[in-house]
Amino acid sequence: MRASGTFEVTAFTPTSVEPDVATALPVGVATIEKRYAGEVAGRSATLFTSAFDQAAGVGTYVAMESFEGSVAGRAGAFNFVHSATTTGTTRESEFFTIVPSSGTGELAGITGTGAMTVEEDGTHRISFDYEL
Numbered sequence: 001m002r003a004s005g006t007f008e009v010t011a012f013t014p015t016s017v018e019p020d021v022a023t024a025l026p027v028g029v030a031t032i033e034k035r036y037a038g039e040v041a042g043r044s045a046t047l048f049t050s051a052f053d054q055a056a057g058v059g060t061y062v063a064m065e066s067f068e069g070s071v072a073g074r075a076g077a078f079n080f081v082h083s084a085t086t087t088g089t090t091r092e093s094e095f096f097t098i099v100p101s102s103g104t105g106e107l108a109g110i111t112g113t114g115a116m117t118v119e120e121d122g123t124h125r126i127s128f129d130y131e132l
Helices: none
Strands: 002-015 027-038 040-053 058-071 074-087 091-098 111-118 124-131
Touching: 002 040, 027 058, 040 124, 074 111
Parallel strands: none
Antiparallel strands: 002 027, 002 124, 027 040, 040 058, 058 074, 074 091, 091 111, 111 124
């Protein structure tokens, strides 16, 4: 099955982390809150880590999200993880999976993959290819 929606970031809160290993890209950690609308509706709390050069748009992120809401009308909660690398002009090495055994309520037993995209106009989209 497939469900999709749009989302917006409602809070982005950086956390001070200073790894004791110096690299060419700074490592950052933040918490993020999002709101979702469409077939995927609800909210999420995210732990976001990255090594990223903001000026060049180059780096990699890894995010663990805890989602609460509904997918195609089924209510519950679950975790999903996603990551990607950007080179300044491309987005590659994307990874997205629903964490097994993390579903609750009508989403208990959910498994699958998904994707996130950002359109040229700034619209953020999410989709899940899932099974229950």
